[in-house]
Amino acid sequence: xxxxxxxxxxxxxxxxxxxxxxxxxxxxxxxxxxxxIEVVLVMDEDDDATIRFEYAGVPLKRVIVRPGLxxxxxxxAGYEVASGRYIMLLNDDVIVRTPAWDEGILxxxxxxxxxxxxxxxxxxxxxxxxxxxxxxxxxYCEVAGGICPxxxxxxxxxxxxxxxxxxxxxxxxxRILYLPDVVFEHTNYVLTATGxxxxxxxxxxxxxxxxxxxxxLPQRKEIAVRLAGIxxxxxxxxxxxxxxxxxxPVMDSVALRLPEYSRIWSDNTSLSSENTRVTIGIVSANLxxxxxxxxxxxxxxxxxxxxxxxxxxxxxxxxxxSREINRIISICKTDYLILxxxxxxxxxxxxxxxLRCIDLSVGVVTPLHKDSSGKxxxxxxxxxxDYSGHHTHCLDAPESGSPIQTLCSAITLIDLGKCxxxxxxxxxxxxxxxxxxxxxxxxxxFSVVCSPYTIVTHLGGATVQQGGDLSKVLFEQQRQxxxxxxxxxxxxxxxxxxxxxxxxxxxxxxxxxxxxxxxxIRNPAEGVDDFRRRAQAFFVRLRHYPVLLDYSRQRICDSxxxxxxxxDESELGHLGLLLDICDTAIFxxxxxxxxxxxxxxxxxxxxxxxxxxxxxxxxxxxxxxQKRFGSWKPALLPVSYVTLKRLIISLWGHETFDRLExxxxxxxxxxxxxxxxxxVPQFFLAVLFKALxxxxxxxxxxxxx
Numbered sequence: 001x002x003x004x005x006x007x008x009x010x011x012x013x014x015x016x017x018x019x020x021x022x023x024x025x026x027x028x029x030x031x032x033x034x035x036x037i038e039v040v041l042v043m044d045e046d047d048d049a050t051i052r053f054e055y056a057g058v059p060l061k062r063v064i065v066r067p068g069l070x071x072x073x074x075x076x077a078g079y080e081v082a083s084g085r086y087i088m089l090l091n092d093d094v095i096v097r098t099p100a101w102d103e104g105i106l107x108x109x110x111x112x113x114x115x116x117x118x119x120x121x122x123x124x125x126x127x128x129x130x131x132x133x134x135x136x137x138x139x140y141c142e143v144a145g146g147i148c149p150x151x152x153x154x155x156x157x158x159x160x161x162x163x164x165x166x167x168x169x170x171x172x173x174x175r176i177l178y179l180p181d182v183v184f185e186h187t188n189y190v191l192t193a194t195g196x197x198x199x200x201x202x203x204x205x206x207x208x209x210x211x212x213x214x215x216x217l218p219q220r221k222e223i224a225v226r227l228a229g230i231x232x233x234x235x236x237x238x239x240x241x242x243x244x245x246x247x248x249p250v251m252d253s254v255a256l257r258l259p260e261y262s263r264i265w266s267d268n269t270s271l272s273s274e275n276t277r278v279t280i281g282i283v284s285a286n287l288x289x290x291x292x293x294x295x296x297x298x299x300x301x302x303x304x305x306x307x308x309x310x311x312x313x314x315x316x317x318x319x320x321x322s323r324e325i326n327r328i329i330s331i332c333k334t335d336y337l338i339l340x341x342x343x344x345x346x347x348x349x350x351x352x353x354x355l356r357c358i359d360l361s362v363g364v365v366t367p368l369h370k371d372s373s374g375k376x377x378x379x380x381x382x383x384x385x386d387y388s389g390h391h392t393h394c395l396d397a398p399e400s401g402s403p404i405q406t407l408c409s410a411i412t413l414i415d416l417g418k419c420x421x422x423x424x425x426x427x428x429x430x431x432x433x434x435x436x437x438x439x440x441x442x443x444x445x446f447s448v449v450c451s452p453y454t455i456v457t458h459l460g461g462a463t464v465q466q467g468g469d470l471s472k473v474l475f476e477q478q479r480q481x482x483x484x485x486x487x488x489x490x491x492x493x494x495x496x497x498x499x500x501x502x503x504x505x506x507x508x509x510x511x512x513x514x515x516x517x518x519x520x521i522r523n524p525a526e527g528v529d530d531f532r533r534r535a536q537a538f539f540v541r542l543r544h545y546p547v548l549l550d551y552s553r554q555r556i557c558d559s560x561x562x563x564x565x566x567x568d569e570s571e572l573g574h575l576g577l578l579l580d581i582c583d584t585a586i587f588x589x590x591x592x593x594x595x596x597x598x599x600x601x602x603x604x605x606x607x608x609x610x611x612x613x614x615x616x617x618x619x620x621x622x623x624x625x626q627k628r629f630g631s632w633k634p635a636l637l638p639v640s641y642v643t644l645k646r647l648i649i650s651l652w653g654h655e656t657f658d659r660l661e662x663x664x665x666x667x668x669x670x671x672x673x674x675x676x677x678x679x680v681p682q683f684f685l686a687v688l689f690k691a692l693x694x695x696x697x698x699x700x701x702x703x704x705x
Contacts, residue, residue, distance in 0.1 A: 005059065006036040007102065008084030010147070012074035013092040014047050019187075021055065026096040028057045035059065036102050040078040044068075072152035079147040086119075087147060088135045089157065090184070094123075097183035105135060108177045114234040115139040116227050118165045120178040123186040125199050128178050132186060134161045143230065144223050149216060155206045156213040160220065163213075167224035172323040172426050173231050271355035273305045276336060278351065278413075281309040281328035283321065284342035291459060292342035299340075302348045307334060322424035322433045325409070329424075335417050341410045343459040353454030354413045357401035363446025364438065365413040366404070367454035368397055377458065380404030380450040381435065384547045385513045387492065389482045391435065394450075396544030401449045403505045406438030410458050418446050425485075431478045439486065442499050508541070512548050520559050522574040535578055539585040546586075553582045611647055618643030 009027075013020050024039065031037060038059045043050040044067040051064065063077050075089055086109055098104070101121075108119045119135035126132055141147050144164070148157045165176045189197040250256070280299060284292045287310065296310070309331065311324050325339055336358075338351070350367065357365045369378035378393040383405050394404065412434070414420075422440050424433050438448045486492040500506040519535055526534075542548045556579050564579065565572040622639045648657045 005038040005084045006086060006106065007038070008061075008078075008082035008087045009037060009039045009090050010042065010075055010078035010082060010087065011039055011090050011092055012042040012071065012078070013050060014044055015050060016092050017049060017053055020050075020053065020092045023090075023092055023094055023096070024055045024058045024060075026094075030096045030099050031102050032100040033102060036106075038082070038084060040082055042074045042078045070150060070152060071154045072148050072150040072157060075148050075157065076146050076150050079141065084138075086135060086137050087141060088133060089147065090133050091186065091188070093186065093188045094133070095185045095187060097185050098181065101182050101184075104179055104182050108179060109135075109137060111177065112175065114231050116168075116173075116175055116231055118161065118176045120176055121182045121184045122178075122180050123184055125186050125189055125197050128180065130158060131162045131176070131178075132158050133184055134158060136161070139230070140227070143226050149212075149219075151212045151216070152209050153205050153212075154209060155201050156209040159213055160216065163217075164220045164223050164227070167221055168227055169318060170427075170429075171224060171228045172318070172320050173228055174318060175227075175231075271336075271358050272352045273303070273355065276355055277305050277307070277334050278336040278338055278355075279307045279309060279328075279332045279334045280338045280340060281311070281325070281332070282340045282342055283324045283328070284310065284312050285315050285319070287312045287342070289342075295340070295342045295344055298345045298347075302346050303351055306338075306351075320426055320429040322426040322428055325433075326423045326426065329414075329416070329420065332416060335415070337414045337416055339409060339412045339414065341458075344411045345457040346411075347454075347456065350454045350456060354451050356453050357449050357451040358413070358415060361447050362401075362449050363415050363419040363441045363444065364407065364448045365401070365451050366407040366448070367411060367451050367456055369393075369408070369410065369458040370455055372457065372459060376455075377460075378408055379452075379544075380448075381406045381408060381438070382509060382545050382547050383435075384551050385510075386551060387483075387487045389432070389435075389479045389487065390547065392545070392547035392550075394545055398450060398452050398505075401451050401453075403447050403503050404438075404450045405448075405500070405506055405509065406435050406442075407448055407450075408458075409434030409437065410460070411456055415446075419444065427481055428478050429474075431475045432482045436482060436485070439492070439495060442495055443491070447503070509545070509548070512542070512552070516552055516555055519578055520555065520575070528577075531574060532577065532581070535581050539581050543585050549582065549586050553579070553586065556582060614643060614647045 011020070011023070020041075027037065027039065028034065034057070038061050040061045040063060041050070041053075042063045042065060045051075045064050046067050051062070061081060063081055065074065065077050069077070079087060086105070105119055105121075109115060109117055111117070115137035116139065117137065118131060118140075120128070120131035121133055121135065122128075123132040136147065148160060152160070162176075168175055186199070189199050192198050280303070282292075282295065282299070284295075286292060287296075296308075299306075299308070309328050311327065313319050313324065328339065329337065336355070338354075354365045354367055366380065368376065371377040376395055376397060378395075379397050380394040380402075381391050381404065382394050384390040384392075391406075393408070409424075419441055422437065422444060425436050428436060441448050496510055500510060515538055519531075519538060522531060539549070539552070542552065556575055560572060560575050560579070565576040567573050567577045567580070569576065618639055622636070645657055648660065
């Protein structure tokens, strides 16, 4: 036996000598270098037959424990005496089938210098779906505090280890190596009626171990974070070696006095594309698509003095927007970086307009956005004051560079000299990555500014269709991450109190809740006309901030509690008046300042405007999907469904839609014909038209629930 084996195979066993003998025989027959391995047998002290067991030709190590230990404890007992560099958890009902398996396993581990790898062999039952017999490095075990927790009675140990590496994949480090040709056949199975093999655990013990597995998720997350740190350390050491290699040829120090190695800076110097070179980094899912090509063409046509980095994910799996942005930041060699999505189109002078806003206090600049129809769609991000993480765009263009709470990362100028140490948080792979980054810029002592001197066209939703099921799920998951990171830790309120409270442009937003409170609790001495004027002035200021209008409306409704009061009611009449003024403000288009709040539109006109906006959005969605698929047919049904759902909910609320959907599903069950699916638009439109006309005949206005 070698003094230092490469592999330690931990095998808890009790009273199954035939199976154990068969396992060891398969090791002896298939292992290329038997001295590379040690088989650590973990046995109970009252199991005399196993204690006396001998097998020649395979290096054995014995661990004797008291009877009745959990499987987790048995594995840990074996781990504590294991001397191999790589460790495997195995059962005594396995047959090793692959010759020279040790060569393949060793090659897999050597593929990662940091040794943070889960080598996954083929057990012929779960195969690539679950790593039943995990092979791990000592490095992993030291980080994890051992091979596995002792809490598991019999099951879910493999799930526990597998999940750690799945979490590591979420962090952008995929380190599970499945070897389909290395077979460790698990013979503990039953044949189903269809002839398939199936593993059947004890349901009572499995349920207990499942509760343990669920409770240990926070622990697994911590392990994944520590493993990612080790991987990053190794990568960073490689970067340092590359940098040393770049400097090795330098022998003449005086020859390095080059003008391009310095830049002029003074209080009177304004940055422009004449005197400042920038890096433009574009992240794309498919450079061949029309909007990506147009994006790059516009950059090259309307920009000078820049380096261009393009990352094309090619719609690959595990795409993480934050990770791709961080890759660009890590290789940027200029002081200023423009990050850009591939659905952003620039215009002449765009770069100068953003550089113009850089000064000693500004860390990040974001431009104005317009949508494909030319309408202003973004002038910064405004957070909802209820600390929920919800937010919308500001729709009011400032006259000069103006501080904003946070930003949309579709196109962003970063001063790397100030903010290069602030990488994007890779736990946000689609949403909130820019919200989080903007807040951390403020937290670091620099401001986030919106430049009115640059306006770009931003399509939005070119990668993940906005409003789709996937989009909603991702948004909600990452909103909860944001709340945990910023709200529950009080970082956000500290930012409000210590930073934003000193910024006049943001103080107006922070003061909205207290101003609204003064309207909700009316001063009896204040006349109705004075109250109306004060309320109108309040909502006039909010008309460019959809999230603040929505927040205000919700607060008013919560204060009302029940049925909407009329304006002339003595107790709650002022709340009814507030709600009328708020609803009117919500339906005024932000760019139409000539619409007076004192002359609200009729509810039928409001409803019609909403319906037209929703139908226009559905048409744009259909056009987008047609470009994506090359045909409108695959998108017709899902787009029709989403559009009609929004339309019905807008007019009559979720309950009405749920009733209609229930009727549709019942009809679908009664008539299980695939062609019936083509009738869904006609069905919903017919019901919608009937309900709308009957309501108007009865009341003169559709109810706005």
